[in-house]
Amino acid sequence: MRALKRILLGLLALLLVAAAALAWHLHGKQPQRSGELRLPGLQSSVQVRYDDFGVPHLRAASEADLYRALGYVHAQDRLFQMEMLRRLSRGELAAVLGPKLLETDRLFRTLGIRAHADAQAAREQAAGSPASRALTAYLDGINHYQATHERPLEFELLGIPKRPFTAADSLSVTAYLAYSFAAGLRTEPLLSEIRERLGPAYLKVFDLDWHPDGVLRQQMRPGDLQDLGRLATLVDRAAPQGLPLLEGSNAWAVSGRRTASGHPLLAGDPHIQYAVPAVWYEAHLDCPGFELYGHFMALSPMALLGHNERFAWSLTMFQNDDMDLVAETGKDVRYTTRQETIEVKGQPPVVLTLRRSPHGPVVSDVLQPPRDPKAPPLAMWWTLLEAGDKPIADAFYALNRADTLPKARAAAAMIAAPGLNIVWANADGDIAWWAAAKLPRRPPGVNPAFILDGASGEADKPGFLPFEDNPQEENPARGYVMSANHQPAARVPVPGYYNLWDRAERLDSLLRDDSIRWAGANTRALQLDVQTGYSERVLRPLRPLLQGSREERALLDELFAWDGRYTVEQRAPVLFWQLVYEIAHGAMADELGEAGFANLRRTRLLEPALPRLLADPASPWWNGREAATVQQAWSRTLAHLRSSFGNNPQRWTWGRAHTLTHPHPLGQSALLAPFLNVGPFEAPGNADVPNNYAVRIGPAPWPVVYGPSARRIIDFAAPGQAQGINAVGQSGVPGDRHYADQAALHVQGRYRQEHLSEADVAAHTRGTLLLKP
Secondary structure: OHHHHHHHHHHHHHHHHHHHHHHHHHHOOOOOOOEEEEOOOOOOOEEEEEOOOOOEEEEOOOHHHHHHHHHHHHHHHHHHHHHHHHHHHOOOOHHHHOHHHHHHHHHHHHHOHHHHHHHHHHHHHHHOOHHHHHHHHHHHHHHHHHHHOOOOHHHHHHOOOOOOOOHHHHHHHHHHHHHHHOOHHHHHHHHHHHHHHOOHHHHHHHOOOOOHHHOOOOOOOHHHHHHHHHHHHHHHOOOOOOOOOEEEEEEEEEOHHHEOOOOOEEEEEEEEEOOOOOOOEEEEEEEOOEEEEEEEOOOOOOOOEEEOOOEEEEEEEOOEOOEEEEEOOOOOOOOEEEEEEEEEOOEEEEEEEEEEEOOEEEHHHHOOOOOOOOOOOEEEEEHHHHOOOOOHHHHHHHHOOOOOHHHHHHHHHOOOOOOEEEEEEEOOOOEEEEEEOOOEOOOOOOOOOOOEEOOOOOOOOOOEOOHHHOOEEEOOOOOEEEEOOOOOOOOOOOOEOOOOOHHHHHHHHHHOOOOOOEOHHHHHHHHOOOEOOHHHHHHHHHOOOOOOOHHHHHHHHHHHHOOOEOOOOOOHHHHHHHHHHHHHHHHHHHHHHHHHHHHHHOOOOHHHHHHHHHOOOOOHHHOOOHHHHHHHHHHHHHHHHHHHHOOOHHHOOHHHHEEEEEOOOOOOOOOOHHHHOEEEEEOOOOOOOOOOOEOOOOOOOEEOOEEEOEEEEEEOOOOOEEEEEEOOOOOOOOOOOOOOOOHHHHHOOOOEEEEOOHHHHHHOOOEEEEEEO
């Protein structure tokens, strides 16, 4: 017994020593937020004051010094995020994560992002634009930090070597963000398969204009249709867990005549796939002639969201279709080729031969095993690759300084891809919204929702529309502008994959109420609103179709009495969301197959389709069995909820079924998950409401996939006291106190102040770092 006790005490001592050693090891990797450091290349010292939440407030004597210092402090907090995003965008993940990421690397090499960024970086370096000079200084700061400090913990775990960051890396990450908007790669293969295999009657539910003369018809074989499904599946799973994809957003600006203060007010909350670290890095930049409180993405020195005393802006996705798939059916198509080599951890390198047709990269070559050589190759036309040489960084460099309506409009007009809605306001009283993108001209009758025929001319693009034809508004008479990823009114129709309109309608219904005077409190309530009219549209046709036992009748009564609010204590949302999945699966999976139905669930097509499907008993999806399918779906709903949450329906609450966990790229490991992932948290909301903690249609439980990545409210009565919140925290360094110090606040709907004035910054400084030449 004594011997066993000694052994146990010895093991405990070893564990304590190991824990102490790990803590000491991690302590050496923490960001330094006070003291003095040398940063070569500076012309003068830069003061960096860190506030309560680890946000750096930088003051420099010049722009060059400011951006060099920004690169240094950004790298302190986010070096691993920078490394992973450049490897993802440039097709280099397999070198550190092994052969399981070869498929992802092959896709991104095939898309041409790497080659495009390399060529663009060479041109920008020669041109020496202000944006290019800012990027050079910023990268110098990142590289100095990396060269003079220990590798992050994740670098050690994966064996990642240090390697300088380049302008091509930054431009590759920007292109990846454009790719993450491109719903067409997921959607066009699926729609083409439905049309070819099932027929045009099955497309009616998706509310698409079907133009038989404008798309490729009856030229595909069963094997080709299987390849389309493989391509859609591959595209959807390309981004590893823990790396952000941009999904949606809310933004609005209200003129002074509609606010309590008499000054304009701007609010925004971009919706992005959750990850650790958070996608946004906040920093307050100040030098002579320039000041901005900005939200930055990895490897970009230009803020994508920002404000100061003079102006502010937010972003949403435009959702325009800027990517066409083209079947090269011609006999004399001329291809160019190039070779690239992918390094694979633990295996020999893989050499790719990449083809390009006159319409763009041949994306069907990415499929493994390869397609039938007799099948027409599928090329991808992409605005990003075709709409000029200027990177989006130039547009945001200008937007970061756009204090007047003409300056902001000119900056928006520079954006080619991805398509963005820019919602902007300034202290002079102006408000505006621009759908910013290069919109291609297409031949008459062409519907780019389907794969196009490269031999017929329908895939050709005779130039781009002028920016004046883009959807936009400046100082409208109604006193507000708003964007929520819905299809906007436009002089010229803009094909796209727009979100369900219920979220936009909910926002607009309140913003257009002229009796409301907007201020911080009711704007917060609108950002956090969890009510939708979508559920009522779905449930209305179901009332006569659903019956049940006495216990089931009580649940049905509760469901039909539900007001459409997604709060954590309610159970009606659980009944509704499971029933929606069971109905969709029962009606569509038999025609599409399980793989095809899974692809449909990953697109934006299914939610808008369900109300139309339920309102049309003659839809071919029902096979004449609507009532039976709906009743079976209800029975399956109850069976699934009992098996998932127990027999007591009182425990079937939305908060228990709908949870948010922020995943780290290495958090799939059971050993590392508790240490690196953040959560789970019970979450309100869903995809159809302003507080968009979104999930995919599927069986319970429902982990939140994406949602508000940050919330911001800027009232120009006091722009120095803007309100905001980060989804997780400033730092990506495990063990840091700012690693996840905002995560609980975020899901609870709480805000903090974004300090801009000198008095506020000084009052909230918790550490001062002086960077010296």
